[in-house]
Amino acid sequence: MPTTVKGVIARAKGAPVEIVDVIVPDPGPGEAVVDVQSCGVCHTDYHYQQGGISDDFPFLLGHEAAGVVSAVGEGVTDVAVGDFVILNWRAVCGQCRACLRGKPWYCFNTHNAKQKMTLTDGTELSPALGIGAFIEKTLVAAGQCTKVDPSVRPEAAGLLGCGVMAGLGAAINTGNVGRGDSVAVIGLGGVGMAAVVGSRLAGAAKIIAVDKDPRKLELATSMGATDTIDATSADVVEAIQGLTDGHGADVVIDAVGIPATYKQAFYARDLAGTVVLVGVPTPEMTLELPLLDVFGRGGALKSSWYGDCLPSRDFPMLVDLYQQGRLDLDAFVSETIKLDQIEDAFAKMKTGDVLRSVVTL
Structure with missing residues (x-):
């Protein structure tokens, strides 16, 4: 059955973000639902709010996330319920000319979930970078889930999903x-x-x-x-x-x-x-x-592009370096916040007061 959870949206260009009820459908073929544990506040989310990415409002913000898979759709084999995953916004297709040439990090046909999450009135939401993770549960393509060691701190692991990996x-x-x-x-x-x-x-x-x-x-x-x-x-x-x-x-x-x-x-x-x-x-x-x-x-x-990363290769390796003490991901976490503090986090980000504010759920 579809689930109703709390999520953060940008309803119109420049408007303050809102916490609203979001309906998350059951995963279809090739899709997964993830219980979000953490999500970094990235400049890209602010650009979405300000209309700098597109005008496909309302946006479900958030994309730099980690969590646990709670449901999978038909045909999903790479991840299973209970897996701890980092979400990525370039799920490679495996069939395009870049993938077939052995360079999947340049995939020309990356994909997202086919179904849409909606408001309670049926309004379809546009998830930021195909993820939308300022929310308690999110629907993504299964290929956007990269399984990593579950002992890693979620607030640190999630940052590999965008900014840290890019750099x-x-x-x-x-x-x-x-x-x-x-x-x-x-x-x-x-x-x-x-x-x-x-x-x-x-x-x-x-x-x-x-x-x-x-x-x-x-x-x-x-x-x-x-x-x-x-x-x-x-x-x-x-x-x-x-x-x-x-x-x-x-x-x-x-x-x-x-x-x-x-x-x-x-x-x-x-x-x-x-x-x-x-x-x-x-x-x-x-x-x-x-x-x-x-x-x-x-x-x-x-x-x-996204640090020319291949999530299935790079995320587990970087988590391993973190656990060895060779990669201090914790140093990027300036503060942990809740969903209702995202506007404040945007303000701190613009003034350079934080590297990353991280929402914990």
């Missing part, structure tokens, strides 16, 4: 950071801070953290940065070059995603170095670079 993957998967490399990370929100941590895990010798907020620069040092640059008082390109013997960094990660920071990343890398764009631009942004500079500097200009 770690930008360094490790997309940037191919290796032992002895120099790395610069521009922008120290949750994604940028995770890129710092990922660079440290990969063995980078020099990790340069760039931001305008001294609190974030201090935190980045505690999380593995070897050097910091205050972007309010220094020329970022010159400062990065000065810290790398005048050459520039081997890999520069733009975790902001605006033309100005991308240009900084482009010119702050070494010849034949790599630029990774993981910050998400808005539709109206454009970029102009001299084509001769693009040609003459060589190297690679890459975009990182």
Whole structure:
């Protein structure tokens, strides 16, 4: 039978979020219902509320989540009732040209649950990133559930579902950071801070953290940065070059995603170095670079989609590193909150007071 639970929606552009009754249907073929235990408050949820993603209101917010599978539909074999899972927003199809070429992290046909969760009056909800996890139970495609060790702390594990994975993957998967490399990370929100941590895990010798907020620069040092640059008082390109013997960094990660920071990343890398764009631009942004500079500097200009992760491969590995004490996911959890505190969490996120507020249910 369908279940009625409490969830958080954005009903209209810019309107305050609301806690409402949501009807969650029984899972159909290939679907699963998950009892949500934790869900991080991500910038993407705020962008949904502000109409920056689409105008398909009302949105069921939340996507950076972990929980326990409580029901599965016909044909589901990869997860079972009782499994502790991290939710992901790129359930790969296994059949598209990317999957068949052995690169499923580029899957061109990722999918979500076919059924819709609704309000009690029948209004269909658009789940954020196909998940919608500011809710007691959510309906997802079974492929969006990645089983991991159930002993992991849910508040920490759920963050792998989006921001932390995006940053770690930008360094490790997309940037191919290796032992002895120099790395610069521009922008120290949750994604940028995770890129710092990922660079440290990969063995980078020099990790340069760039931001305008001294609190974030201090935190980045505690999380593995070897050097910091205050972007309010220094020329970022010159400062990065000065810290790398005048050459520039081997890999520069733009975790902001605006033309100005991308240009900084482009010119702050070494010849034949790599630029990774993981910050998400808005539709109206454009970029102009001299084509001769693009040609003459060589190297690679890459975009990182979800950290180019494969959840079934990466989530269990990262949980294992967390349990070994080699990946401090707890450091990303600034506070735990309840469903009725999400507006406050948005405010703290905008002022840089938190890396992640995490809703616990």
